[in-house]
Amino acid sequence: MIERVPGTSRSDLASALGFSEMAATRIVRELLAAGLVEEFESPGKTRKKKRSVGRPKTGLRIVPARIFAVGITVSAYHSEVSICDAAGEIRANRMVLNPPFETPESAARVYAEAVRLLIEEADVDLERIIGIGIALSARTDPDRCEILRSEYFGWANDGGRFCSEIRKFIDLPIEIENIANALAIAEMRFGAAREASAFALVHAATFVGASIVSENRIVRGATGVSGLIGHFRSTPTELTCVCGRSDCLNLNATGFGVLGRLGLLDEPSFDNAHLSYYAGTLLEVLSNQTATGLVSEAGACLAPAIDNIGKLLGPEMVIVSGQLGSDAIYFDGVKRALETHYDLGSDAAFRLVRGTIRPERSAALLALHTFCYSDRLDYDRLVDTAAPRSSARG
Numbered sequence: 001m002i003e004r005v006p007g008t009s010r011s012d013l014a015s016a017l018g019f020s021e022m023a024a025t026r027i028v029r030e031l032l033a034a035g036l037v038e039e040f041e042s043p044g045k046t047r048k049k050k051r052s053v054g055r056p057k058t059g060l061r062i063v064p065a066r067i068f069a070v071g072i073t074v075s076a077y078h079s080e081v082s083i084c085d086a087a088g089e090i091r092a093n094r095m096v097l098n099p100p101f102e103t104p105e106s107a108a109r110v111y112a113e114a115v116r117l118l119i120e121e122a123d124v125d126l127e128r129i130i131g132i133g134i135a136l137s138a139r140t141d142p143d144r145c146e147i148l149r150s151e152y153f154g155w156a157n158d159g160g161r162f163c164s165e166i167r168k169f170i171d172l173p174i175e176i177e178n179i180a181n182a183l184a185i186a187e188m189r190f191g192a193a194r195e196a197s198a199f200a201l202v203h204a205a206t207f208v209g210a211s212i213v214s215e216n217r218i219v220r221g222a223t224g225v226s227g228l229i230g231h232f233r234s235t236p237t238e239l240t241c242v243c244g245r246s247d248c249l250n251l252n253a254t255g256f257g258v259l260g261r262l263g264l265l266d267e268p269s270f271d272n273a274h275l276s277y278y279a280g281t282l283l284e285v286l287s288n289q290t291a292t293g294l295v296s297e298a299g300a301c302l303a304p305a306i307d308n309i310g311k312l313l314g315p316e317m318v319i320v321s322g323q324l325g326s327d328a329i330y331f332d333g334v335k336r337a338l339e340t341h342y343d344l345g346s347d348a349a350f351r352l353v354r355g356t357i358r359p360e361r362s363a364a365l366l367a368l369h370t371f372c373y374s375d376r377l378d379y380d381r382l383v384d385t386a387a388p389r390s391s392a393r394g
Helices: 010-017 021-033 104-121 161-169 179-190 255-261 272-288 292-313 328-341 359-371 379-389
Strands: 037-040 059-062 068-074 080-085 090-095 129-136 139-141 146-149 174-178 198-204 208-214 317-321 351-354
Touching (some): 010 021, 021 037, 021 379, 068 104, 068 359, 080 104, 080 359, 090 104, 104 161, 129 161, 129 179, 129 359, 139 174, 174 179, 179 198, 179 208, 179 317, 179 359, 208 292, 255 272, 255 292, 292 317, 317 328, 328 351
Parallel strands (some): 068 129, 129 174, 198 317, 317 351
Antiparallel strands (some): 037 059, 080 090, 139 146
């Protein structure tokens, strides 16, 4: 609450969260001791001439430079590691060039070494790094820190080996998530969905997937897997999806589909060995705007899936994100198709929103959300590291 509303007072906390002002004072004292928040007088406040009784309503705000989180974005696009502060601002980042994707372990070792070097170079208090977020195109089990399956990378269940390799270099808590879920969490905490409790996020890049949020929680389904809209049926093509079909949304509303229509694929079937080629070529096409018509058509192909999501789930908004999804031409293609064929207008049940968080930023924000702004905050560790500079401890 303090992060969302800087200037929040102790009495504001007590009133909004349903406990006494004495309890609010005790909790705030602990947050001050850990160096997580600080007191300040809001610039807009003016002192009343009449003397008030009781403690003045001093505002509270997060201290950005007292908490840091590490992010690892495993991608063939903008692959990087990063460090953000408590406000979600990136303090340092490092590109990871040509990472090996043959096995989870080989990829993890390269990213882990990049994290180690970044931490050495960054001007941050290393004892205040609270955890690591990992975002990638895969089905994951965050509770077990495992990659269950990745059609994109061609990985099967890794038994937690990716995360184990990271911990060999830096022993911190890890949260590993599908890229669509990581983006949804980042948008919910720091982006377009800050005020929404129920929304959907569609991630469009080489392939397409979705994340569903209800009551501020990711909907994972009975088996922990949801959002596989890339395998929705669409127009038949001459391409072949990883599932073996030729009529998946993955072949129509995606970068892979755009490259196929441009004649830039050597083979009609998706090949994990060509991930860097798919990503680099698509980014070049988007940058040079050499195929605006095809990019817009790909966006239009996504419209039926979004309409179905809207009708089935009734979200407050649908966010279109990802390296392709956040492209202005692609997004406009989605929007115009929804307006033309599915009656998306000012009175629509949901709002269509272009993503505000870039994929490479989502991993660090995932860690910040998970290990700072949740009940997984390691308060004891933070108050211990704050002791030398905190006069409130004890």
